[in-house]
Amino acid sequence: MKIPFMRIDRQFSSIRGEVMPRVMKVLESGRVLQSEDVVALERRLAELHGKQYGVAVNSGTDALVLAIAGLGLKEGARIAVTSMSFVASASAIVLNRCRPVFLDVDPNTMLMRTDRVLELVRARAVDALVAVHLYGQLLDLDEIAYEARECGIPIIEDAAQALGSTRGGRPPGGHGAVTCLSFDPTKVIGACGSGGALVTDREDIARRVRLLRYHGHVGNRVYELPGYNCQMDSIQAAIIDVKIDHLSDWQARRTAIAKRYDEGLAGFAGIRRVRTAPGNVHNHHKYVLHVEDRAALIRYLDQAGVQTSIHYTLPLHHQPCFASVAKAVRLPAVEGAVETILSLPIYAELTEDEVDFIVGALSDHLRRRRAPK
Structure with a gap:
């Protein structure tokens, strides 16, 4: 018997009848970017995590890069992050010209050591925290979040691997200024290509990220700030929406x-x-x-x-x-x-x-x- 590590083909076969009409609807509409499919997915993701704003982007990596940019941290800011994660958890820090402060893990759960985080927060030895929810379970942020708020240290929740997970009955995002999601094909809800999003209660972060994801465009070909092109396309938004039903x-x-x-x-x-x-x-x-x-x-x-x-x-x-x-x-x-x-x-x-x-x-x-x- 041959058993591959992933079988995305099987998943598609099981939902083909739901996916293909949505894909055809997007193609027939001609709105392959910046469509209602994307807006609807953003609303759904925000509601799923109890947040006011959702912003869809092209990947989980984009979500992390833009989330950190949205915080407006100064160059060289020190950002704590676990050393056990996908590379994007730390490369997003470096791409923002900040410095990762790598931390060890609890070998039983493989989650970042909260005692070490608390030490750094209380000593104000870091300026922000990327809290990675690893393998499908959430990092305990209750005490960390309280101490971080007292010290003015923002938390970015990296929930790329945690869609559907809860801690104390609550989904990811309960403590972060912003929470990042991934729809890489390997994730529990995967795009047929790439996709990501972030959710937040902060209007300033949501607005800045929306600007950054498409060249700082504010309308009528006016660009408020230099940005990127990291939009989620409409087909991926439609497919992700179908999969969230499952x-x-x-x-x-x-x-x-x-x-x-x-x-x-x-x-x-x-x-x-x-x-x-x-x-x-x-x-x-x-x-x-x-x-x-x-x-x-x-x-x-x-x-x-x-x-x-x-x-x-x-x-x-x-x-x-x-x-x-x-x-x-x-x-x-x-x-x-x-x-x-x-x-x-x-x-x-x-x-x-x-x-x-x-x-x-x-x-x-x-x-x-x-x-x-």
Whole structure:
């Protein structure tokens, strides 16, 4: 049996009848940019997160870059960020001519260490925070947000991996001045190409980001400030809107698969799942394990036909693109974790037979290497 890490083709097949009429409607309208489809999606995303404003852009990376720009931070501002994330969480900081301050993680949850964040905030050693909600669960920001408000330090919530997740019953965005979303095809709600958005209660941020996403245009070919061209096109907005209708059902299916993996791995030594923090409802964007002999398990699963992945192979402070701003940084937890973490396939379109096959392959390998406790 061959089980790819992602099956976007299957997802499309399951919703073809909903997607294609929306795509055709956009094409027949001739409004492939700056259409009502985009505006409607922005309203829906804002409502989904309990915010007043939504701004759709071309990618999650664009959302982060423009969110930081929207805060009006001075050049060289120090922005705290986890070293365990996709590169965009930190490259957006550098692209705004600010300096990332890389932080270590809790090795159990892989989320940024909140105690270290609090130390920096209380010492006013950072000017802003990019709070990454990783793998599908939210970082606890309650105490951090209170302290940050007292010190005038804004929070940008990077919720690229957290659509549908909650903490204490609340979605992402409860603490950030602005919250960024991604609709990369690998995400739980993915565009058929690329897409991103940000949501906020601050009119000044929403206005500035809308200007920046299309050359600072204010109408009648007048441009208020230099900007970019990072609009979301109308077809992507229509497709994302269709997929959001399935957000809850798809999440429920991924949750069931995660439970099945948990049950299959119970009792084996040398392997453990990244823990879900108390109070979190995980969207299971990723199912990530710590494995003592990762290379052997990858080889075994690959030979069995099961594709895996690693999120991520290098901590951000070791990435070459940040070499000039991360000299002599030592973060032991994240540096150790990148040697053990492994992601299993987890998407709603996995069949029961495929899930059973993956669990069986994992169990067979683990039994060969060590007996259950």
